[in-house]
Amino acid sequence: MNRVLMLMFLCVPIVLWAQRPPIQEKQKELQERMVEVSLSEIQERLNLTEMQISQLRPVYKQYQKRVARLNMLNHKLFNRMNADTLSDEKAQTVLREYLDREHKLYVLNKQYMDNLLEILSPQQVIKLYQSDSDIKRKIRMEYLRRTGKPKR
Template structure:
């Protein structure tokens, strides 16, 4: 089992390293495929669990992506304006929008975890969070390393 995990990690790192600036959609799909493999391996999903888990996970991941990238982009655009010229009223409205967005992300994750409780054991649900964090950390490290070599 350790060998399988080590092999998967090596393949993951080599695959991420070998990205040669493909189109953004293609890169996103490559990363998603690597993430699926990584999570499946880390959770040791049975075929029955995988069939039930992945549609729920993909729906959650899509909702989370939409919130983070579309709604947060609007906030970022507002914050790119000269913040010193923003009135307290505008800043308060922006803070309220940001808080609402964070609350919505929290509610989506809470519903996601509740829906997983009938599919995965509590230990596997916790392992999922760890696997997501580990994958993101490794992906970020690969991009940082790649950027330093340029």
């Protein structure tokens, strides 16, 4: 009987752990909510029409998703290695990969701006960039406040 109870107590945490949603799903949901909040804030700040926001929404979401992916890949690239132990050849490869992603980011930004200019006026695009930057800063500050992490 003791063995059965002991086995149950050992298995319950494993079963509960297996049922929780993966961290990546939580992060994805959080990122999607932040994009929606950003879009509604942008709509308000720029006084966008329903037509403009309906055109902007897919462009903005796709851009945010692609930028996040490129940034995550660069983050993984540098944080999973010890630069002191890399050979010169491997370090060169890593740096080329980084520059390739930075070039992709540049191309993505150019394409994004071109897409925005099809929907918004140049002044509105500038306001969008300003608003987006301000919103991200506020989100970052709120995150730091909630987690108690020191400001950088």
